[in-house]
Amino acid sequence: MGNVDSRIVTNSDELQEILLLAQQLKTAVHLYRQGNGGIQLDFSQWKEIEQFDADNLMIIAPPGLKLQDLNAAIAAQGLRFIPADSPAFAQLSVGEWAYRGCPNLSAWKYGAGKHFLLGASYVLPNGEIVPVGGKCIKNVSGYDFTRFLTGAYADLAVGVQYVIKLMPQPACRIAYHVETASLSDAIKLVGMLHNHPVPPVWLFWMDQVTGEKLTGGAQAGHRIMFELDGNEAEVREYAETVERIFIDCNVKIVEGQTAPPDLSGLEKELNEFWLLDEFKIPYPQVGHFAAEADRLLVKAGCRGGLFGQLADGKIHLYAAKEEKALTELVHSLQNVARNLGGTASGKYQRLYQSGLAGKLMDLEKAFKRRYDPAGILNRSEEVSQ
Missing domain, CATH: 3.30.70.3450 (Alpha-Beta Plaits)
Structure with missing residues (x-):
């Protein structure tokens, strides 16, 4: 492992300076992922709320603010941020939540988490600042650039400001x-x-x-x-x-706990393998997918299982860490999902293999060539070797 230079970042100017220098030196810059050498960005101190407009159900949040702290701040005004309204992602920062593709445990009733992100400001890997979206729905027209930059694990730019839609607390x-x-x-x-x-x-x-x-x-x-x-x-x-x-x-x-477990740090576990948001299965086919998953886990020699948002068909995977078997297991499950009429997000390839994957791959590659010519942002090991 190469030496990692950890940098605490608290504003956009500091981030721009780091990215510009890294481009010149062709030094990798890592955010929300652990890197092998280069610069590790730390946004944990960048957490002061920029604007809170309770009357218009809107807040502008920085990337380092934890979702549990955001919800605590707005609850005093009788409001809530739906994707943070359960403990499942409480320990994620706003920036990491957006980086993961805006997950929302409450999607069954309230819709996808991305619909609660009205706009954002991003610093591109070449140091440019780009505002996208706005403070209300009508400001979003044409190509939805906000959703493109918050595509799960896209590594296209660094979010520094998020315009978030709020809702009243239920009675x-x-x-x-x-x-x-x-x-x-x-x-x-x-x-x-x-x-x-x-x-x-x-x-x-x-x-x-x-x-x-x-x-x-x-x-x-x-x-x-x-x-x-x-x-x-x-x-x-x-x-x-x-x-x-x-x-x-x-x-x-069952007596006792009724809140869902905290999923924030599962995928950082070193001795176990947790994969969230990879498989989307049509609800009537979930039973077939689970049966195939059991068979494939046995074949791989892994103890494991499934969990997730059963009603939405968003199924996650757990397996004891048997690295040689994991890639074949995940690829087999991706094929099962597609054969049942579902989808695989390509997240596994993004995090653990060559990087870019999915329908927008060609567009993302073109974007990276233009705005990250040295390939510094969350550089994969394949590129750095």
Whole structure:
């Protein structure tokens, strides 16, 4: 491993200077990923909120502010930032959340996380500053450059300012933690919840293996956590329906924790392999995908399992770290996902292999040639060797 020069960055001017010098010296610059040599950027002190307009449900946040701190600041005004409204990503900074592609556990009811990012300012690898989007939806027209630069793990530019849409806190919330003996019962439960005109805010599923890893306790089957929110009369009525559904689906209520586990640091685990946001499976095909995943894990000689947003078909992978088997396992699962009518995001290739992947690969390569000619930003080991 090469020597890494860690730099605390607290404003755009400091960042521009570092990037310009790195281009001249062809030195790698790493952000939100650990690098082999070069400069490691640290935004943890860049966390002062720039503007908070509660009346217009908008806040301008810096990249180093943690989502849990952002939510705490706006909760005092009766507001919330939907993608940070559950503990799942509480420890991510705003910048890292955007870098990961704006994940949102509450997408079932409130939509994709990217819709809560109205605009941003980015520093390109050549030192230029580019503002994109705006402070309201009507400012976004033509090609959506905000979403392009916040494509998951794209490594195209460095976000330094984020314009975020807020929503009011709900009057009532009810959360559940339940267990089913089989995946088919879990799928049946989710199907019956799908039939209700108002979906849960979020729903998080863990099979037995991943549930025991994530909660730290033994479990006999599949765990599902979900939450209802809205006005009190609506939520209470929905809760009565839910409890009738539990009987039909052989569901047992689990005492204790009802909040989803913190997923923020899973992929940084050194002794285990966690892959989030790679597989998107059509909901009716989740059972088939899980069966194939079990078969492939056994074939690879890995203990592992699946978890994720079952209702949205966003399925994540856990496997004990057997490096020689992981690449073949992930590629096989990507093929299974596509054969079932789903998609694979290409995140595995971006993080662990050659880098660029996906439908926008050619456009991203052209962008990198123009604005990062020395290939400094989150340079892969293949490039640096």
